Amino acid sequence: MVPSTRTPSVAIVGAGMSGLCMAIKLQQAGITDITIYEKADDVGGTWRDNTYPGLSCDIPSRFYQYTFAMKPDWSRFFSPGGEIHEYFSGVADTHGLRERIRFGTEVLGAEFVDDRWRVRTSDGRTSEVDFLISATGILHHPRYPDIEGLDSFGGAVFHSARWDHDVELAGKRVAVIGTGSTGVQIVCGLADTAGRVDMFQRSAQWIMPFPNQRYSRAAKAAHRRFPRLDELTYRTYMKTFEFFARALVKPGWRRRLIGAICRANLRTVRDPELRRALTPDYQPMCKRLVISSRFFRAIQQDNVELVTEGIDHVEPRGIVTADGVLHELDVIALATGFDAHAFMRPMNLTGRDGVTLEDAWQDGPRAHLTVALPGFPNFFMLMGPHSPVGNYSLTTIAENQAEHILGWIRRWQSDQFDSVAPTQQATDTFNAEMRAAMPDTVWATGCTSWYLGKDGNPELWPWTPDKHRHALAEPNLAEYDLRVGNRVATEPAVR
Structure with a gap:
């Protein structure tokens, strides 16, 4: 690759896990004209917003971290949420990112004009950059249930991502609506402090038992003294997760084994009625x-x-179920999840020739290789549609995607093109290949989940995570619309 001759300006939307990762990768490559827009007042994304009792990550601590910022002294096998937020906050400080972040500033929209992105923000300002990167995450728009009378409840009501720590819970009657990971963690976190916990279940969940052991002083000391241990442990976890990830995308003994473990765990419930x-x-x-x-x-x-029993309505005293029973309560906690298909919306994006994001996604979110959109040059996404987020480390995915995006910016620096976007044909082919592979996945075996799009099909990467990493590491340049000004880049210029 020829030496760099241009200095890019980059805007990153979001100072969560993936946005921080992207900014650090850019800095390490010598790119310093970086602005991070964050609508909140701190970094950390979902780990900033979620503070509910019992919160922890469901990916091992030594795998859920950046490879360039290994932490030797994690407290537990699965980190508590506060510790993870401290980790990302510390990484931002270590790498001097706060001076690049415009806190309390939401990106309202952006338009691609004359090979640059014109970015509009909530403070009324407009700026222009060469590259726009969305790092808004997938679990940041809380989803509230449509329950009759919810606003008439006489006690406290809040979403799990908006936990009200001013509300006293000791000895109180608490309802938890939702049985996913969040609901399960809240029940575990409150069972020993609340007077009573009622968990309202719409659908049962399979539970994989995994003890969350504390790391010993000796283990922490060893990782401090021998940093290679962090690298070795990370790689071991990555290979293990990728080995068993085949259970998600192909039938076979791995899928049967994990299913058998979950069913054996269910048999630990003694009461046969409760077990059913x-x-x-x-x-x-x-x-x-x-x-x-x-x-x-x-x-x-x-x-x-x-x-x-299904919830019929809420009245001032509590929740009334379909059988007419009143469950008297002091607090209702909504563990009802997020709009996992919003991505960067409601931000308004307008690409080349006036195409809008709503136009492009009228049939649901689609992308090329999880990171880019046809018709939106020099725009990239972290944790975009179809990312392999099913029970895998998102920090690993973010690093892979950030390296891919950095590769394009480096090509731009060396004058190989002025603008780049995947072609519509390549994107259509990629999505067709995903749909063809989807029937083998476990997500297509018959259930309702946030993995499903508006057409009822899963919106996940239907192959193993290592295939995602290799696809991003070796992009096929023929699948991209590379232009110099308004001209298509000639073949010799692309190298």
Whole structure:
């Protein structure tokens, strides 16, 4: 590649895990004209917003971290949420990112004009950059249930991502609506402090038991003294996850083994009626697998009740279920998830020739190789549509995507093109290949989950994570519309 001759300006939307990763990768490459727009007042994204009792990551600590910022002294096998937020905050400080972040500033829209992105923000300002990168994440727009009378409840009501720590929970009657990972963690976090916990279940979940052990002083000291241990542990986890990831995308013994472990775990529930109520009617892993070694113990406590009757309405005293029973409550916690298909929306994007994001995504979010959109030159996404987010480390995915994006910016620096976007044909072919591969995945075996798009098909990477890494590392330049000004870049210029 020829030496760099141009200095790019880059705007990153979001100062969460992936946005910080992208900014650091750019800095390490010597690119310093970087602006990060963050609508909140701190870094950390989902780990900033979520602070509910029992919060932890469901990916091992030594795998859920950046390879360029290994932490030797994680407290547990699965890190608590506060510790993860401290980690990302510390990384931002170490790499001097806060001076590049415009906190309290939301990007309202952006338009591609004369080979540059014109960015409009909530403070009324407009700026122009060469590259626009969305790092808004996938779990940041809370989804609130449409329950009659919810606003009439006499106690406290809040979403899990908007937890109200001013509300006293000790000895109180708490309802948890939702049974996914968040609901399970909240029940485990409250079972020993709340007076009573009612968990309202619409569908049962498969639970994979995995003890969350504390790391010993000796283990932390060893990782501090021998940094290679961090690298070795990370690589071991990555290879292990990728080995068992075949269970998600292909039938076989791995899928049967994980299913057998989940079913054996379910048999630890002693009460046969409760066990039946907790038994899902779909295959393990069809929904995101819930990782917990405590939930089945918690749900069997005397002060914890599983409610399987549907919610009819809410009144000032509590929740009334379809059988007419009033469940009197002091607090209602909504563990009802997020709009996982919003991505960077409601930000308005207008690409080349006036095409808008709403036009491009009228049939649902689509992308090329999870990171780019036809008709939107010099625009990239981290954790974009079809990313391999099913029970895998998102930090690893973010690093792979950031390296891919950095590769394009480096090509731009060396004058290989002025603008780049995937072709519509390449994007259509990629999406057709994904649809063809999807029937083999466990997500297509028959369940309702946030993995499904508006057409009922899963919107995930239907192959193993290592295939995603290799595809991003070796892009086929023939699949891209590379232009110099308004001209298509000639073949010799692309090298």
